[in-house]
Amino acid sequence: MKKKLLAAAVAVCAVVLAVVIGADFLFSKETNEVLLSMNTTVSLDITGYKPEQTAKEIKEEIMRLDTELLSRTSASSELYALNNGKAQVSDELATLLAELKQIEIDSDGAFCVALGALSDLWGINTDNPKVPTQAEIDAVLKNTKDWSIDGNTVYIPKGVKLDMGAVGKGYACDSMMGIIYGLNHIKTVAAVGGSVLVYSSEPKETFRLGIRDPLGQATDYCAILETTGSCVSTSGNYERFFEDEKGNRYHHIFDPSTGYPADSDINSVTVITQYGYISDALSTACFVLGVEKSLPLLEKYNAEAIFITNNNEIISTLSDGDSATLTVTNNNYKLGELR
């Protein structure tokens, strides 16, 4: 009788042990999914117990953000209503707009969410981009600083249009984080256009992110950033642009002080933080500001950055103690020093 009990106990233990060991291998699956939304490609790579379910929730959330909250062209979005005379916004949009106003102030206006009319004027993503006259630029820049938010009430001066192009993709990363944070055994690499969220329930797990080579093809990278869970966004002068008949190139990131494409000492800047909307907004601000003027802003938001200068130097704010490391993989570039 004792023997029988012992045998049964051993069998039960074996089963339990096998299930515990096997669960991770047998039930953890990976899914790769792609969605076109927010005027870009969203790609999701999720490993976990029910990755398809997680991916489905994320896709629904991103479509909601696009069509109901942030799109400037979709008539059903809150931003559309705001740009067309409505003054009251939801708590969600109010919170985001208040944060963006703060970044506008902290960046001395280098980041500005009120450049919708300016980008319409240039039409860089349209069939007929053109260089506007100075008078046209002056007219649309006149009141861009004067938009304001108080509680859930937004004031937008006449002729000013808000545009989330510089922050929506990063904000989408934050919304995704809201879905996956706290799930067990999950690993996610999510890219909303060039804004990337990497997250693992193992906090020490690292990810390798390629930083686009500003002078190369769209899939080329010139450095690899190895980092634990974070949000990473890049702003560069290579992505959306047009050339006039004289061969001058005009890209899509405007300097709010001139109304022209930003012309600082860099071809791209990549910002790493814990919040996507911050990495996205700061990458735009830092692109406008250039290396030196960006540093206090980065420090204020506890963000790190990697600048690629127009002398092909890669300048990083990462230091030895940081959890992220950078490796230059293209010999045309050399690591530069922060001055």
Place this chain on the structure above:
Amino acid sequence: MKKLIRPLDIILIAVLLLGGIGFGIYSKNSTKSATAVIYIDGEIYQSIELTKVEKSYELTLPCSPEATLLVERNRISFIKADCNDKLCVGTGKLSYRGDTAACLPAKAVVTIENGGEKEIDALVY
């Protein structure tokens, strides 16, 4: 009274379980060959196993504006698109798992499933 579980049963259970776990590990780690999955308007239009492509060919997608792919052994790329920005063509050749190119106006997406891992988890741009 018959024994509930005999020693042989334990061995049997152990063998079955180990076999199951072994299979699980094997099936997760075995690399399936790279497959290009083409989506038009969110629906799968065609899957092409790229390792089995003998001869390169062009594939024009029934989307609007029109876009054409070049299907080659182990890689695929957009080579023509009737849109303005040509971002899809600029994306270049796709060959590693997760590589993706999209023509936004035509709602056409090509993504690589399975196949080899590349050096990076994602590209920031």
